[in-house]
Amino acid sequence: MGVNTKKLIQKYNLKLTKSLGQNFLIDDNIVKRIVDVAEITEKDLVIEIGPGVGSMTVELAKRAGKVVAVEIDKRLIPALEDNLGEFSNVDIINKDIMDVNINEFRGESGNVKVVANLPYYITTPIIMKLLEENNDNIDIMVFMVQKEVAQRMVASPGKKDYGALSVAVQYYTKPEKAFDVPPHCFVPQPEVDSTVIKLKVNETPPVKLMDKDYFFTVVKAAFGQRRKTLVNALHNFKALGKSKEEIKEILKKLGIDENARGETLSITQFAELSNLLFRSSQIM
Structure with a gap:
């Protein structure tokens, strides 16, 4: 007992x-x-x-x-x-x-x-x-x-x-x-x-990230305004500092519809998106 x-x-x-x-x-x-x-x-x-x-x-x-x-x-x-x-x-x-x-x-x-x-x-x-x-x-x-x-x-x-x-x-x-x-x-x-x-x-993460903190910032931004499209949600998240045009261009490169919402993206897609956004912020 x-x-x-x-x-x-x-x-x-x-x-x-x-x-x-x-x-x-x-x-x-x-x-x-x-x-x-x-x-x-x-x-x-x-x-x-x-x-x-x-x-x-x-x-x-x-x-x-x-x-x-x-x-x-x-x-x-x-x-x-x-x-x-x-x-x-x-x-x-x-x-x-x-x-x-x-x-x-x-x-x-x-x-x-x-x-x-x-x-x-x-x-x-x-x-x-x-x-x-x-x-x-x-x-x-x-x-x-x-x-x-x-x-x-x-x-x-x-x-x-x-x-x-x-x-x-x-x-x-x-x-x-x-x-x-x-x-x-x-x-x-x-x-x-x-x-x-x-x-x-996990012994090793399922995706490779250029910057883990940045990845989670992108995820937070994407889900912060669930009813908005990914473009608007990421643009409205001021900490990312991205214009709508930049975001649309990166989504296009990844083959993601610019009208997509955050809840449709897989972890792999979030990783690819955050890596490209991070790289573009480093170049500036």
Whole structure:
């Protein structure tokens, strides 16, 4: 049996904080399935974000070489320590994950995996921090996220869910939806459906970029005004400093219709577009 989350919440008189997006998993089968998806072995160092009272931490500790549990809410630390007392391979850190340098943690075999039931209000900033700052150090990330966010991560060009998050996640990883989790598996029950998603970090990016920051600036500009054509969206993004004529000329070279919108471009097309725009800005 896994930890009885409800009993621990009662024992420590824990009032779950809405502002921290606290929804604790109470279904042992779901916990085990998440850990299965992460392919945890004794060679792995696992970073768990937002362990709560430790229902998943216990299962991770049984399988991993080491677990680092990062919990922002200091009121939960006594319950976590109580629950994990029998495990010598767990470190509990009372910090905001946004203030933690993941590069400080390295597994003996080099394998680092991240597992998290993420607060839905801060899902995207946490994932982008992990991808941008630490992607050479992480092998696999498995997250419980809002179902709509998972759909955005795996969306392909032309789909309504496809956007800047899709491009970023697919640049850094190969995303794969694992399974959906209904609200009744949590306490308190969230008002949305959840999805477990697995992100396998790419050893090498799928496209070659002249300047990665510039690439993401172009992507941001393209999706910043979704109803506008690519020409207008890029022209209106003043940081790029491009005239409509320049943009039209570059799109023509790439065989992209000047009336196309950002959501129709693949990552490869975004890479080609940003490389040509960047090169033209260097020549000026």
